[in-house]
Amino acid sequence: MSTASTPTSATEHLHPATTRTLAALIVGGAAAILDSTIVTIALDHVSTDLHSTPTTIQWVVTAYLLALVAAIPLSGWAQSTFGGKRSWMATLTIFVIFSVACACAWNDTSLIVFRALQGFGAGMIFPxxxxxAVQAIGKASTKVMATTIAAISVPLALGPVIGPVLGGIVLNAAGWRWLFLINVPLIGVGLVMAWRLIAPDAPRSPQSTRVDVIGLALLIPSLVCIVLGLSNVASDGGFGQADVLVPLAGGLALIGAFITWAVRRGVRAAVNISLLRLRSLAASSGTLFTAGATMFAGMFLLPLYWQQVRGDSILSAALVLVPQGVGALLARIVAGRLAARFGARALTIGAFLLTALATIPFAVADPDASGWWLGCALFVRGLGVGAVIMAPMMVAYADVEHEEMAHATMVTRIVQQIGASLGIAVVAVVLQNSAATDVTAGYQTAFWWLIGITAVALIPAIAFRRESLDDEASATKG
Incomplete structure (x- = not known):
């Protein structure tokens, strides 16, 4: 029985089989999401224990990120070739094997290599x-789609909050190696649930799953180069360095070549970019690009603000950010109803505006500003950040056929990942250049830039149709 053979119809409730599928996906995916936020706080301890340098040990994070983005274009091919259930379980297995390997690393080089392979698994898990999830529900009502998107995005909302807190507790109690071993029982449960709850689906014919070698040879290096260049911006403090310009230029040239190739190859391309002719997917992709910049730039700035301006420890800074996670979780509960009532455009624009307004207190706050006031601002900001990707995610699949959903997912994941890297790079440059003489003023400037990025994010959201999401789901293609 195929996962897609019992999709939820356009009713108001999830089919029991769909609910079980979502539960298995959430448990399995939670480990990868936690892992992406839990390790960063341990870099100093890892560097000391492995007798490494800060520059070298930073590659533990960079290698993971590069491998993650490199794996995204392979997820659609893997699902078509091996089937969704097999690909999911294989990916979880890869992730947990190299999680254990990271815990057993004997020097910085081995840790970086294992971390890259772990990141490759994570890069397959997310798409x-x-x-x-969206294939399991099929052509569903707005309420069902909203419930599905909210469910699979709960770990994304809670990961940045729970990860640093859990990481700080484990790091203090047991050491950095246990940060990787946390994944083992969670993935173990996820694998058992996937085996029992996700229905198997047959792979497609060999003709339809033939790998686009040239497309992958162009796309994967292009994504790696772009993300590497943007990562170097954050560490070097500017766009003018050779280690920034060279990979960025190479990445842009390669992605231009891939677009040319993919247009000619059409549906047989590694990523079918012809789907961007669909207004729903194009508008959603543009919005997710800017949403990625907004969300991840804020995730970069806020913990540093509490540590460097407010003087909190890493664990205290993580605890202070809990209100934002609570707001984001609450937003995922109510966003579906708001989308159904007011439409994708109104919800997304409102979410971006709320995020921008709730960031202003940080742009004007001095070191003695009330922590309660800033905590309230974080809660409101969480409401905005939590809602901002809901409508784009729902709209993205409105006009996409079942067999095209994997390609639509790859498009949205790629643009969101690049947007995230760009957002972090911009605020990192602003922060390094403006905080040299006055740390507080530097963060205020960086937060104003974050507000500006959020305002720019409104532009693609305006492209959404005015209809409610139920109307969009039934609209004709193009």
Missing amino acids: LMQTL
């Missing part, structure tokens, strides 16, 4: 989780 597969998204694709299998």
